[in-house]
Amino acid sequence: MLDLDTIQKLFEPLLPGLMGVRLTEVAPERVVGEMQVRPDLCTAGDILHGGAYMAFADTLGAVGTIVNLAPGKRTTTTDSSTKFIAAARVNTTVVGESVALHRGRTTMVWQTSVRNAEGRLCAVVTQTQLVLDAPA
Amino acid sequence: MLDLDTIQKLFEPLLPGLMGVRLTEVAPERVVGEMQVRPDLCTAGDILHGGAYMAFADTLGAVGTIVNLAPGKRTTTTDSSTKFIAAARVNTTVVGESVALHRGRTTMVWQTSVRNAEGRLCAVVTQTQLVLDAPA
Amino acid sequence: MLDLDTIQKLFEPLLPGLMGVRLTEVAPERVVGEMQVRPDLCTAGDILHGGAYMAFADTLGAVGTIVNLAPGKRTTTTDSSTKFIAAARVNTTVVGESVALHRGRTTMVWQTSVRNAEGRLCAVVTQTQLVLDAPA
Amino acid sequence: MLDLDTIQKLFEPLLPGLMGVRLTEVAPERVVGEMQVRPDLCTAGDILHGGAYMAFADTLGAVGTIVNLAPGKRTTTTDSSTKFIAAARVNTTVVGESVALHRGRTTMVWQTSVRNAEGRLCAVVTQTQLVLDAPA
Numbered sequence: 001m002l003d004l005d006t007i008q009k010l011f012e013p014l015l016p017g018l019m020g021v022r023l024t025e026v027a028p029e030r031v032v033g034e035m036q037v038r039p040d041l042c043t044a045g046d047i048l049h050g051g052a053y054m055a056f057a058d059t060l061g062a063v064g065t066i067v068n069l070a071p072g073k074r075t076t077t078t079d080s081s082t083k084f085i086a087a088a089r090v091n092t093t094v095v096g097e098s099v100a101l102h103r104g105r106t107t108m109v110w111q112t113s114v115r116n117a118e119g120r121l122c123a124v125v126t127q128t129q130l131v132l133d134a135p136a
Numbered sequence: 137m138l139d140l141d142t143i144q145k146l147f148e149p150l151l152p153g154l155m156g157v158r159l160t161e162v163a164p165e166r167v168v169g170e171m172q173v174r175p176d177l178c179t180a181g182d183i184l185h186g187g188a189y190m191a192f193a194d195t196l197g198a199v200g201t202i203v204n205l206a207p208g209k210r211t212t213t214t215d216s217s218t219k220f221i222a223a224a225r226v227n228t229t230v231v232g233e234s235v236a237l238h239r240g241r242t243t244m245v246w247q248t249s250v251r252n253a254e255g256r257l258c259a260v261v262t263q264t265q266l267v268l269d270a271p272a
Numbered sequence: 273m274l275d276l277d278t279i280q281k282l283f284e285p286l287l288p289g290l291m292g293v294r295l296t297e298v299a300p301e302r303v304v305g306e307m308q309v310r311p312d313l314c315t316a317g318d319i320l321h322g323g324a325y326m327a328f329a330d331t332l333g334a335v336g337t338i339v340n341l342a343p344g345k346r347t348t349t350t351d352s353s354t355k356f357i358a359a360a361r362v363n364t365t366v367v368g369e370s371v372a373l374h375r376g377r378t379t380m381v382w383q384t385s386v387r388n389a390e391g392r393l394c395a396v397v398t399q400t401q402l403v404l405d406a407p408a
Numbered sequence: 409m410l411d412l413d414t415i416q417k418l419f420e421p422l423l424p425g426l427m428g429v430r431l432t433e434v435a436p437e438r439v440v441g442e443m444q445v446r447p448d449l450c451t452a453g454d455i456l457h458g459g460a461y462m463a464f465a466d467t468l469g470a471v472g473t474i475v476n477l478a479p480g481k482r483t484t485t486t487d488s489s490t491k492f493i494a495a496a497r498v499n500t501t502v503v504g505e506s507v508a509l510h511r512g513r514t515t516m517v518w519q520t521s522v523r524n525a526e527g528r529l530c531a532v533v534t535q536t537q538l539v540l541d542a543p544a
Contacts, residue, residue, distance in 0.1 A: 015185035018154070018176040040154040043198070049151035050198070050213045051191020058187040062179070077186045078515055078536050079487045081217045081353035083381045083400055085374045101396055102357040106538065107486055109355045109396070124373055124381070126398060128355055128486050128536070130514065214379060214400050215351045217489035219517045219536055221510040237532055238493040242402065243350055245491045245532070260509055260517070262534060264350050264400070264491055266378065287457035290426070290448040312426040315470070321423035322470070322485045323463020330459040334451070349458045353489045 001028070001067050016059045019052065023063065031064040031098045031110075037088050047087040048094060048122070053114050054082050057125035060098035061110035065129040068103050074134040075108070080127040088116040106131055137164070137203050152195045155188065159199065167200040167234040167246075173224050183223040184230065184258070189250050190218050193261035196234035197246035201265040204239050210270040211244070216263040228253040242267055273300070273339050288331045291324065295335065303336040303370045303382075309360050319359040320366060320394070325386050326354050329397035332370035333382035337401040340375050346406040347380070352399040360388040378403055409436070409475050424467045427460065431471065439472040439506040439518075445498050455495040456502060456530070461522050462490050465533035468506035469518035473537040476511050482542040483516070488535040496524040514539055 004026045011017045019041060025032040035041070035056050043049040058080060065075045088094045098112040112125045140162045147153045155177060161168035171177070171192050179185040194216060201211045224230045234248040248261045276298045283289045291313060297304035307313070307328050315321040330352055337347045360366045370384040384397045412434045419425045427449060433440035443449070443464050451457040466488060473483045496502045506520040515536055522531045 010180060013175060014179055015177050015188055039149060041151050043150055044146060049191065049194070050216065051187070051194040052151055054190040054194065054216065054218075055185065055187020058185070058190065062186070077220050079217070079219050079489070080186065080190065081215070081355075081398065081487070081489055082190075083215050083353075083373065083398055084213050085376075085379075085381060101355065101393060104357075106540070107357075109357060111396075121373065124383075124398065126353065126355055126396065130538075132514070215353070217351070217353055217491075217534065219489075219509065219534055221512075221515075221517060237491065237529065240493075242404070243493075245493060247532075257509060260519075260534065262489065262491055262532065266402075268378070282452060285447060286451055287449050287460055311421060313423050315422055316418060321463065321466070322488065323459070323466040324423055326462035326466065326488065326490075327457065327459020330457070330462065334458070349492050351489070351491050352458065352462065353487070354462075355487050356485050 007063055015055060019055060021056055021059055026063060026067060028068055029100045031060045033060050034093050034095045037090050037092050037094060039090055042090050046090040050084060053123040054080065054125060056096050057098065057112035057114060058127060060096050060112050061127045062129065064098050064100060064110045065108045068108060069131065072134050074132050075129045076132065078128045078130045080125060082123055082125045084123050086116065086120050086122045088122050092117040094122065143199055151191060155191060157192055157195055162199060162203060164204055165236045167196045169196050170229050170231045173226050173228050173230060175226055178226050182226040186220060189259040190216065190261060192232050193248035193250060194263060196232050196248050197263045198265065200234050200236060200246045201244045204244060205267065208270050209267050211265045211267055214264045214266045216261060218259055218261045220259050222252065222256050222258045224252040224258050230258065279335055287327060291327060293328055293331055298335060298339060300340055301372045303332045305332050306365050306367045309362050309364050309366060311362055314362050318362040322356060325395040326352065326397060328368050329370065329384035329386060330399060332368050332384050333399045334401065336370050336372060336382045337380045340380065341403065344406050346404050347401045348404065350400045350402045352397060354395055354397045356395050358388065358392050358394045360394050364389040366394065415471055423463060427463060429464055429467055434471060434475060436476055437508045439468045441468050442501050442503045445496050445500050445502060447498055450498050454498040458492060461531040462488065462533060464504050465506065465520035465522060466535060468504050468520050469535045470537065472506050472508060472518045473516045476516060477539065480542050482540050483537045484540065486536045486538045488533060490531055490533045492531050494524065494528050494530045496530050500525040502530065
């Protein structure tokens with residue numbers, strides 16, 4: 001299984017690196033990460049942009065899938081659904097916890113709950129990951 | 137109605153600015169924008185990160201709602217659903233077109249189609265925007 | 273608060289009655305129901321039709337919202353997202369448990385997990401309910 | 409390709425038969441059907457139940473996929489997302505048009521627009537269909 005540090009390093013030049021996503025736990029049934037609500041991740045009104053929640057969650061759910069892949073397999077997200085519930089203020093930190101609802105041979109389903117600094121649920125993201133053969 | 141240049145300037149210090157979203161058309165029933173697939177917007181494999189599509193689309197759909205708001209109103213996204221269909225390669229440009237499926241007094245529904253440089257549909261994002269009273 | 277028997281009676285002439293939805297628990301944070309997988313609720317292959325899961329779950333989540341409404345309020349579903357995970361065989365019974373992810377003044381978010389007779393998670397449905405003023 | 413009459417006959421003992429779904433057009437890129445808003449398909453208030461829209465649309469999108477399947481293949485819905493926009497009154501007829509957003513070898517994406525008797529858009533349902541090998 002890929003370990004947390006290896007994945008974190010892979011992130012650096014990519015979108016999760018740009019956004020400052022930090023993994024704090026990577027296990028086969030649970031992935032946890034955090035992200036600082038920097039001003040340049042916000043929308044008007046000094047609150048975290050809806051797109052930032054979705055990108056953060058998409059990242060955690062994909063990590064969860066990757067650590068469950070059998071050798072010779074790869075994954076792609078086929079869909080993602082988000083409910084937005086509360087706001088996260090600039091210069092605070094949000095925590096995302098992604099748990100596996102399903103880990104099958106063809107698809108996996110991960111659900112990520114993002115909470116603000118007061119522990120309040122801000123967004124719930126549920127995504128389906130398709131499991132495919134990796135190119136030889 | 138807020139014009140394109142004003143909105144583009146509002147974007148600069150926020151997530152759409154960080155990602156390089158450029159608006160090219162802003163009308164009450166249609167918003168169009170483009171975004172370069174920079175390496176730091178990608179996921180592994182040199183293709184646009186799923187989260188980047190969602191943040192791009194969320195931005196366009198929110199702009200569409202904002203230009204339709206009556207005075208004294210504001211908006212928030214309550215949900216967003218994305219189907220991922222094809223990939224966009226690094227160093228190409230994606231175009232997003234957001235059209236209004238519904239523009240009501242209480243909610244608006246916008247759907248954004250993101251296409252890659254070959255014109256192929258990569259992602260479809262459908263979002264509901266709640267219309268609320270702005271704080272006095 | 274409306275009690276279980278009253279709601280069950282309201283169901284009879286409506287879609288939940290047609291489908292045979294039986295409520296087994298109605299509480300402010302949790303609604304549970306069951307439904308027999310009759311042949312006429314199936315799709316080809318003698319398994320529960322995808323639409324039957326969604327109608328079952330939509331019913332439970334709406335009940336959850338209704339029992340939380342303040343006087344003079346009503347509710348409507350603005351969106352619903354479903355992940356399908358496993359199948360339920362004809363002539364078995366499915367159980368749906370709907371829990372509140374959010375109970376606010378403007379919106380509520382309910383998530384329903386539907387399990388088959390072996391206890392396996394078959395579908396997860398997450399829906400947003402808008403809270404509106406009832407007509408005078 | 410399966411023709412309309414054959415599919416309509418397959419429906420009779422299943423959920424689409426119970427609900428009275430009538431196919432009016434079946435083509436590789438477009439499926440159209442209609443459904444009477446019977447009292448027993450309604451929710452409180454004499455309007456079509458949210459679950460009835462979803463089951464109706466799920467049916468049309470699945471038909472669209474089935475008529476595109478290569479020999480030896482079958483399909484299952486992996487997810488479905490619905491935005492509810494307007495209501496359809498009891499004893500009227502709704503029309504659903506499902507169009508292909510993507511028809512690939514691994515997945516297909518169909519979007520169904522359901523309109524009421526005045527032609528107003530009531531619900532938009534977008535679903536992903538996974539294409540699998542049929543059992544030998």
